[in-house]
Amino acid sequence: MNCTKCHYLLFGVSSGRCPECGVLFSATDFSFERGSVHFLCHHCQQSYLGTDSLGLPHPRTFTCVRCKNAVNAAQMAVRPLREGVVGEPLRFGAIWERRRDLGRIRAFLHTMTAVCTRPADFFRAAFASDRAGAVIFGVIAGILALAFWVTIFLLACYLLGYSPTIAGSPSRVTFQLILTFLAFVGAVLVWMYLYAYSICIALRLMGQPGVDAESVVQVVAYANAVLPAIPPICIFWHIAVVIVGLKELLSIGRGRAIIAAMLLPLLTANMVILPKLL
C-alpha cells in the first residue's frame, strides 16, 4: 500500500494524505488479500477485518460497534496483520496519464470528454504525478480552441460574403502568423501558471496546509479542455472544473476552492472592466 506519487508506505496513516508528498488517498483506493488487513475506526481505533473480494470491509460505510459513530472504510487507517501484506492500487490514473497504453489521440479525445462531462471522476482517478503531460494537454486544448474559433470566424466571413484582406507579401504574412501563434501558446502557458499560483497563494492565505503547486498546475491545465466552448460560457466552465479539480485532486473544501479559483478571474475582470466604467 504505497503512495501513487512518491511510493511512501501508507499503512497506519489515517489522515487520507500522504505524510511525505501530500497526495490524497483513500484506504479504498487499494485492494488487499482477503482477511490480511484490519481497518481502524478513526474515532476509537476499533478494528474491522477486510473480508470482501477486494479485502475491504463490507459494507463500506457502517456504524462503529464500539463508539457508535458512522464510519467510512475510505477514511480508515489500514493495519497489516502479518509480514509481507501488500495493497494493490485501484486508482489507475487519469486517461491522459495512460496515453502510452491507450494511444495519444484516443487518450486526448477521451480526456476532453471526461473533463467536460465527468470532471469529478476524472480527477478522482488521477495520480497527479505527470505535470509535464498535463501542461502539454492544456496547451494542445488551447490550440484546438483557437483553431476552432478561427475556423468559425472564417466560415462566418465566407457566409456573410466578407473577405478579410491581408496586406503584405506572403512570406511576411506567414512569418506574422507564426509569431502570433507562438505568442498565443506563450500566453496560454503564462496564464496557466499565473492562475495556478494565484490559487496556491489564496489557499495559503486561507491557512490551507500542504498545497501542492504541481497538482494545482495540473488541475488548471486539464480544465483547458472546456476552452472550445462559447465565450463567456467557457470561462465560467473553466473555473467550475478547476473548483471540482481542487476538491477531488487536492481535497480542498468546497468554500476554499471556490474563493481560491475566483480570486484571479475577479481581479482580472476588475482591471479590465473598472477602467471602462470610470
Ligand SMILES: [Zn+2]
Ligand atoms: Zn506520497
Ligand SMILES: [Zn+2]
Ligand atoms: Zn469507533
